Amino acid sequence: MLRSPAFRSFRMAAWLGWQIESNWTDPFLFAIYSIIKPLAAAGILVVMYRVVTQQAFDTPMFAYLYLGNAFYQYVSAVTTGVSWAVIDDREHYRTLKYIYVAPLNIPLYLFGRGVARFLTTSFAVLIIILFGVGFLKMPLALSTIQWPLLIVSLVLGTLMLGLVGLILAGITLLTARHSYYIGDAVAGALFLFTGAIFPLEVLPAYLRPIGYALPITYWLELMRRALVGRVAQAFPTFSALSDGQLLALLALMTLALGIISLVVFRWCERLARERGLIDYTSNY
Amino acid sequence: MTTETHLDDLAIKTEALSRIYKIRGAKKGEMRERVALEDINLSIPRGELFGLLGPNGAGKTTLIKILTTLLSPTRGRAWVAGFDVVRESDKVRPRINMVSGGETSGYGLLTVRENLWMFAQFYGIPSRQAHQRIQTLLEMIGLADRANTKSSDLSTGLRQKMNIVRGFMTDPEVLFLDEPTLGLDVQAAREVRAFIRRWMDENPSRTILLTTHYMQEAEELCDRVAIIHEGRILACDTPDHLKQEVQHEAIFQLLVETEQPLNSLALENLPGVLRLHHQWMNGGLQLEISLAEEGVLPLVIGELERQQAHLRSLQKRQPSLEDVFVQLVGLRMEEVERERGNGYHPNTQE
Numbered sequence: 001m002l003r004s005p006a007f008r009s010f011r012m013a014a015w016l017g018w019q020i021e022s023n024w025t026d027p028f029l030f031a032i033y034s035i036i037k038p039l040a041a042a043g044i045l046v047v048m049y050r051v052v053t054q055q056a057f058d059t060p061m062f063a064y065l066y067l068g069n070a071f072y073q074y075v076s077a078v079t080t081g082v083s084w085a086v087i088d089d090r091e092h093y094r095t096l097k098y099i100y101v102a103p104l105n106i107p108l109y110l111f112g113r114g115v116a117r118f119l120t121t122s123f124a125v126l127i128i129i130l131f132g133v134g135f136l137k138m139p140l141a142l143s144t145i146q147w148p149l150l151i152v153s154l155v156l157g158t159l160m161l162g163l164v165g166l167i168l169a170g171i172t173l174l175t176a177r178h179s180y181y182i183g184d185a186v187a188g189a190l191f192l193f194t195g196a197i198f199p200l201e202v203l204p205a206y207l208r209p210i211g212y213a214l215p216i217t218y219w220l221e222l223m224r225r226a227l228v229g230r231v232a233q234a235f236p237t238f239s240a241l242s243d244g245q246l247l248a249l250l251a252l253m254t255l256a257l258g259i260i261s262l263v264v265f266r267w268c269e270r271l272a273r274e275r276g277l278i279d280y281t282s283n284y
Numbered sequence: 285m286t287t288e289t290h291l292d293d294l295a296i297k298t299e300a301l302s303r304i305y306k307i308r309g310a311k312k313g314e315m316r317e318r319v320a321l322e323d324i325n326l327s328i329p330r331g332e333l334f335g336l337l338g339p340n341g342a343g344k345t346t347l348i349k350i351l352t353t354l355l356s357p358t359r360g361r362a363w364v365a366g367f368d369v370v371r372e373s374d375k376v377r378p379r380i381n382m383v384s385g386g387e388t389s390g391y392g393l394l395t396v397r398e399n400l401w402m403f404a405q406f407y408g409i410p411s412r413q414a415h416q417r418i419q420t421l422l423e424m425i426g427l428a429d430r431a432n433t434k435s436s437d438l439s440t441g442l443r444q445k446m447n448i449v450r451g452f453m454t455d456p457e458v459l460f461l462d463e464p465t466l467g468l469d470v471q472a473a474r475e476v477r478a479f480i481r482r483w484m485d486e487n488p489s490r491t492i493l494l495t496t497h498y499m500q501e502a503e504e505l506c507d508r509v510a511i512i513h514e515g516r517i518l519a520c521d522t523p524d525h526l527k528q529e530v531q532h533e534a535i536f537q538l539l540v541e542t543e544q545p546l547n548s549l550a551l552e553n554l555p556g557v558l559r560l561h562h563q564w565m566n567g568g569l570q571l572e573i574s575l576a577e578e579g580v581l582p583l584v585i586g587e588l589e590r591q592q593a594h595l596r597s598l599q600k601r602q603p604s605l606e607d608v609f610v611q612l613v614g615l616r617m618e619e620v621e622r623e624r625g626n627g628y629h630p631n632t633q634e
Binding site for chain 2: 005008009011012015016019020023093094095097098099100101102103104270273274275276278279
């Protein structure tokens with residue numbers, strides 16, 4: 001027997017996830033889809049911004065909004081990528097029971113299944129940012145990017161989103177219906193509260209605590225600071241906090257989320273075993 | 285003897301294992317209970333091919349789900365390979381594998397070989413060794429020529445064979461086969477049974493728990509058989525010992541021709557007639573009749589003549605597990621399944 005269950009769970013799930021994600025008849029079509037879809041999504045926002053601000057693409061607000069929206073693509077992709085695997089294996093491939101019978105680390109298996117979505121989304125985010133720099137005058141220069149902060153934030157943020165996905169995967173184990181959209185639904189619901197396209201100060205005061213309680217808000221701010229530091233710091237939300245403080249806060253929140261998500265997932269698993277839902281197919 | 289001493293020698297042990305499902309009732313908020321397993325006590329030593337025989341809905345799959353850690357029992361305890369299936373499920377899983385029949389599970393976008401290799405990796409089998417095992421098993425089961433076919437392009441039977449290889453390739457200490465030949469054609473079912481037997485013969489420490497509702501499969505394969513009905517084990521012994529329970533009976537098959545409905549009650553009420561089943565077959569009426577002794581037969585023939593039924597053939601046959609089941613339950617397995625509304629096709633397995 002080779003390697004730890006944790007390593008092989010993640011590695012093989014990532015391989016499987018990629019096989020599923022890239023299972024397109026025509027790779028060219030897949031590439032086009034991967035470019036067109038995110039650009040179209042960003043395009044809607046850009047057009048709205050253009051109409052409202054009368055083409056003020058060179059203001060700090062545009063970079064704030066554009067980058068926030070670009071990185072927010074990860075929220076839906078990673079959370080759905082992790083939680084979707086439960087639906088996919090249980091309802092579509094009918095293999096979830098064999099996965100559960102195998103000596104695997106299930107949370108790491110689910111994380112692995114989310115890797116493919118992370119990779120395709122990274123490609124899409126890169127395209128969106130390049131488009132912003134090339135055609136919309138976004139003030140981003142390679143020389144001013146804080147690469148260590150970008151990499152650490154991206155890794156920490158992806159882990160954090162994976163943990164959110166794990167909670168959703170647990171809920172998915174217990175529900176037959178509506179689980180197909182759970183990742184998108186959660187991402188959509190949180191969009192307004194995470195400062196993705198406007199600072200939290202725009203929200204009514206009684207709604208702002210929601211944004212401050214969400215690690216996604218801190219992560220988006222860090223990503224913006226890593227790419228366009230001075231521009232991002234012009235906004236009041238986290239101006240009192242240094243990059244290091246923000247990073248520490250994100251790390252602490254991710255740690256807390258890690259504990260919560262594992263507890264929730266194990267609890268959901270226990271309930272699923274009690275109710276006989278591990279291999280339940282609803283044909284919904 | 286302590287529980288621990290027992291567990292060393294046993295592949296599977298259950299103590300008063302019960303499972304009750306809560307089902308939504310017809311009215312809103314109403315919950316009903318359905319007993320799927322009740323007080324199951326089993327001890328299966330290592331190296332045994334143990335059969336669980338019963339109609340659909342008897343509780344066979346529920347038992348397998350509990351033993352493979354997929355389902356929690358409502359009461360009682362179970363151990364597999366010496367470990368508690370609830371408290372030590374992480375120690376149970378590396379030692380077991382499972383194959384369910386009659387389903388089309390598998391990643392259809394992967395080839396047969398890729399599917400199997402991936403599962404081998406899940407179990408930590410080194411890649412080269414995995415490829416060797418896969419090739420050997422594919423050849424044994426007659427699927428080698430389809431190794432590079434996407435599994436979505438396989439027929440149900442071939443997919444089932446792929447799943448069987450998936451279960452065997454990890455060389456588990458305890459293998460659970462849940463209706464492994466369900467849905468297979470006669471030839472494929474025969475090949476699978478031969479494959480199972482050969483695998484057991486290769487290594488005497490291997491254990492299989494096989495569920496089936498095919499009498500012949502249980503009789504042909506199993507060292508011991510438990511007959512399960514409505515969640516309870518009614519009998520458990522070797523097929524020969526079980527059949528000895530009904531050995532004292534004389535069982536006859538008669539084919540008669542009659543133009544008017546047969547009064548079967550009159551036949552059943554004859555002294556010495558234990559059980560009677562009849563069905564229309566090949567233009568005649570086939571009777572299967574269990575008698576307390578052979579001497580009762582003239583009475584039966586006399587009654588048939590009185591009812592103007594003409595005897596076309598008469599055959600004495602040896603008792604089978606079907607007779608054991610009938611003796612225990614009072615109905616044939618197909619009758620139980622018909623009552624439950626399940627599709628039972630006794631002729632699909634020969």
